[in-house]
Amino acid sequence: MKSCCCEIGDSKDCTSVCKECSNTGKPVMEITLKSMVKKPVLEAIGNPEGFYCCETPTCEVVYFNNEQQVYLHKQDVKVRVGIKETENPVPVCYCFGWTQKKIFDQVMQQGHSTAVREISAKIKAGECACEIKNPSGRCCLGSVNKVVKRGLKLYGNK
Template sequence: MSGCCSSPRQEISYPKKHVCPKNGQAYGQVSATTIKHHIKAPWEWQAKEQGYYFCSDPACDVVYFGQDDSFIEASAVRTKVGVKDPSGDALICYCYGVTREEAENNPQVRDFVLEETKQKRCSCTTKNPAGNCCLANFPKN
């Protein structure tokens, strides 16, 4: 049996960090699956056998890049990337649609997301453009 629900193939290991081809800073790995969930035309993008990375620098137009220095800019991504957009309506939690403004104005929001995360009721690896947990993006109390 083949298809999307079959056993995953053996994963190849890539460097955990790589340098963004635009700003020269090193950033962490993100899966090709995460990229496919966020780009405007995933059917036009062909993942290669290489590591992919997420650039979190707000001043850099690159959102995703590969070890081969290929990149995907913010204009090719469907949603605002919260860590790159300082506006109040930018999402900081993609699983529950929490904006920066909501998180700043209501401490219950962080508590809710924290509990949902503890209970493993989130989908950060695909819903968050960075491919990881959003809790670090919440305002510090």
């Protein structure tokens, strides 16, 4: 049996726990949900408010809402969710089209990646649209940094 915080009577926290993996999700904005979820699925959901995003790589759930008892999976979402994919393409930055492969290829060829610098410059220029392009609705720089670091570890010069 999976443990649930409901059992200890904390119903507030429970709304943010993904029932399929028991991990806590992150709140997702209505605008993100509306632009990420496939139209027929979205129409079937009455109210796009109060959803959470499950970020467990092995969990098939992308968005969930325990109050409405709605669970949306990878196939309900328009884009590939990078964090839940292990085969190419694994999207990392949705606004400017960076994939894990593109970053790894750069590291292999040049010994470093320009991803963070290029993305930061575009964010400064106000060109990013994470809230409607990234399934998490948040800025991708954190995950880009992680992928670059992983790339350096795997393919960089030691």
